[in-house]
Amino acid sequence: MSKSLEHGEHAEHAAHQGDKRAALIIAVLAAFLAICEQQAKRAEIGVEENAILAADSWSEYQAKSVRFAMAQDLERLASSLDAPMQAEKVGLRESVLKQLRSDQDHYEKDQENGKKAIAARAHEFETLRQENLERAHTFDNAAAALELGIVLATASVITASRHLLRFSFVMGLIGIVLGIAGVVAPAAVVF
Numbered sequence: 001m002s003k004s005l006e007h008g009e010h011a012e013h014a015a016h017q018g019d020k021r022a023a024l025i026i027a028v029l030a031a032f033l034a035i036c037e038q039q040a041k042r043a044e045i046g047v048e049e050n051a052i053l054a055a056d057s058w059s060e061y062q063a064k065s066v067r068f069a070m071a072q073d074l075e076r077l078a079s080s081l082d083a084p085m086q087a088e089k090v091g092l093r094e095s096v097l098k099q100l101r102s103d104q105d106h107y108e109k110d111q112e113n114g115k116k117a118i119a120a121r122a123h124e125f126e127t128l129r130q131e132n133l134e135r136a137h138t139f140d141n142a143a144a145a146l147e148l149g150i151v152l153a154t155a156s157v158i159t160a161s162r163h164l165l166r167f168s169f170v171m172g173l174i175g176i177v178l179g180i181a182g183v184v185a186p187a188a189v190v191f
Helices: 003-080 087-110 116-157 162-184
Strands: none
Touching: 003 087, 003 116, 003 162, 087 116, 116 162
8 A cells, every 4th residue: 555655656746747847848948939939020020121122222223224225315316416517516415425425334334333233232132031031931930849849848737748748848849950040041941
């Protein structure tokens, strides 16, 4: 009889220890979940910001293209007209043609605000947008694994199942690994 009481006490103590382990796992997973959700939101904001910046850059590129085409067309038109007879008008015509050629060069080749520079900036923003999108997906997947781990740990307390507690631990580890990957190499684990 004393043996069965002793086994009962050990079983109760083990169940209580399991509750403590589950509570500790839940607390740790909840902390990582909060971090992952915050990082996912931060990445989503980065996606939006870079999408706007890329769109703005492409709009600027398009405006430069229109200005370039207009300057080119006006230069062709002015070049095709007969030269005026008056000397001052000839100088004015040459000045206008020179300005139109200069505008074309500026719109096309300017190092900071030319079409090539603007297109390069737009591509950089698109790359950053994509990286943030991959990061957001990775953190979302990490959060899902952590949430599942929390649910399983809670269920393990209710059912007194060590298997559920172990599985919750595994899901939590997967979530933590995905969260770390979201910082280090988000493109490597996007699924």
